[in-house]
Amino acid sequence: MIARTKDAAFIAGGTNVVDLMKCGVTSPATLVDITRLPLNSIDADAKRIRIGALVRNSDVAHHPAVVEHFPMLSNAFLAGASPQLRNMATVGGNILQRTRCSYFRDPAAACNKRRPGDGCDAFEGFHRMHAVLGTSDACFATHASDAAVALVALDAIVEIQSVAGSRRISLDEFYALPGETPNVENDLKPGELIVAIEIPHGRAHRHSTYLKVRDRASYEFALVSVAAGLEFDGDRIDEARIALGGVGTIPWRARAAEDALVGTSGDSAFQKAAEIALAHAVPRRDNGFKVELATRAIVRALETVRHGA
Ligand SMILES: Cc1cc2nc3c(=O)[nH]c(=O)nc-3n(C[C@H](O)[C@H](O)[C@H](O)COP(=O)(O)OP(=O)(O)OC[C@H]3O[C@@H](n4cnc5c(N)ncnc54)[C@H](O)[C@@H]3O)c2cc1C
Ligand code: SF4
Numbered sequence: 001m002i003a004r005t006k007d008a009a010f011i012a013g014g015t016n017v018v019d020l021m022k023c024g025v026t027s028p029a030t031l032v033d034i035t036r037l038p039l040n041s042i043d044a045d046a047k048r049i050r051i052g053a054l055v056r057n058s059d060v061a062h063h064p065a066v067v068e069h070f071p072m073l074s075n076a077f078l079a080g081a082s083p084q085l086r087n088m089a090t091v092g093g094n095i096l097q098r099t100r101c102s103y104f105r106d107p108a109a110a111c112n113k114r115r116p117g118d119g120c121d122a123f124e125g126f127h128r129m130h131a132v133l134g135t136s137d138a139c140f141a142t143h144a145s146d147a148a149v150a151l152v153a154l155d156a157i158v159e160i161q162s163v164a165g166s167r168r169i170s171l172d173e174f175y176a177l178p179g180e181t182p183n184v185e186n187d188l189k190p191g192e193l194i195v196a197i198e199i200p201h202g203r204a205h206r207h208s209t210y211l212k213v214r215d216r217a218s219y220e221f222a223l224v225s226v227a228a229g230l231e232f233d234g235d236r237i238d239e240a241r242i243a244l245g246g247v248g249t250i251p252w253r254a255r256a257a258e259d260a261l262v263g264t265s266g267d268s269a270f271q272k273a274a275e276i277a278l279a280h281a282v283p284r285r286d287n288g289f290k291v292e293l294a295t296r297a298i299v300r301a302l303e304t305v306r307h308g309a
Helices: 017-022 057-062 064-069 071-078 083-088 091-096 146-153 255-261 267-277 289-307
Strands: 008-011 030-033 042-044 048-052 157-162 165-170 193-200 208-213 224-233 236-245
Touching (some): 008 017, 042 064, 048 064, 057 064, 057 071, 071 146, 071 208, 071 224, 091 193, 146 208, 146 224, 146 236, 208 289, 224 289, 236 255, 236 267, 236 289, 255 267, 267 289
Parallel strands (some): 008 030
Antiparallel strands (some): 042 048, 157 165, 157 193, 224 236
16 A cells, blocks of 8 residues: 555654654655554564564563663663653654754755755754764754664664565665765665564674763753673673764764774773774764764763673
C-alpha cells in the first residue's frame, strides 16, 4: 500500500511524525499504521542480538541481554526523551527521527532540508545546537537520535523490506551527509520498511558506556554525546569504539580516534584520541564551544569505561 500511495508514510509510535504534522513541516496524504506487524521481539544468541523495528525504546533499554552485552545502547535509550515517550517510541522510528533544528521545524523559515534550494536561516540565525562535523554549506543540523549513536558504534545492521525483497545495510552507511541535498537523509527508498536492527557481539561492546551532556539533566537533546567501548589485552587497548552525537550531521563514528587508541595503554592516549576525533570540526559563531566540550566528553567516557567511574 505504501509503495502504491503517493505521499504516504508509516506511523509507528507517532511521537515524531505526528509532532511534525502538527508544526506543518510534513503532511503525508496517507498514514499507514504498522504497529500490529509482528516486529516487536528481541532475539539474542551467541553471535548477535536482533531487535524488531517496533520494539519500544524502554523495552530495549531494560532487556537483560542489552544491559549485559551492550550497556552503551541501554544507556543511550535511557538518556532519550522521557519515560512516557520511551514507552511509545519504537526503534525504527527513533533512528529515522528528523532533526530538531528549530528553523527546520518552523515552516516560515528558509530551510534546504524542508524545501531544497530554499536557503538556510540557521547560518545567520542562532545555531548553538548545530553540528560541527559532516556539515555543508547547505545544512549543518545535527542528527537527534541518542540510540543511533550507540548503534553506529556497535556496527549495527539495518534490515529493510519492501515488495521488491529484503536487504541489509550497516547503519553507518545508511545515513547520508547533507552535502548539497540535505533533504536526502538516509538510504531508505519509498515503500521500504525497516524490520529490524541486528547487532553483532563484540569485545568492546560489553565494556561500554554512553555519556550525554545537555542543558538539563533529563528530557533534553544532546549538546554532545559519546558512545564509547574498550577491550583490553592485559593493560593494552585491543579494540576501541567511539561514536559521537550532538556534533555531527549524522551519528558520527570516530574511526581515526579508535585506531589511535589501539595498542596504547589507555589514559595517556585518551586526550590525543579525542583531539583526533574533532580534528576536522568546523565551528561557527554560536557552536564553537562544542569542540572543547566533545573533546572533554570523549576523555571522560573513555575513563569511565576503563575505570568504571
Ligand atoms: C519532547 C521530545 C523529546 C525527545 N527527546 C529525545 C532525546 O533526548 N533523544 C532521542 O534520541 N530522541 C528524543 N525524542 C525523539 C523520540 O525518541 C522519537 O520521536 C521517537 O523515537 C520516534 O519513534 P516513533 O516510533 O514514535 O516514530 P514515528 O513518529 O512513528 O516515526 C518517525 C519516522 O519514522 C518512520 N518510520 C517509523 N517506523 C518505521 C519503520 N519501521 N520503517 C520505516 N519507516 C518508519 C515514520 O514514517 C516517520 O517518518 C524526543 C521526542 C520528543 C517529542
Ligand atoms: S541547518 Fe539544515 S535543517 Fe536547519 S534550517 Fe538549515 S538547512 Fe534546514
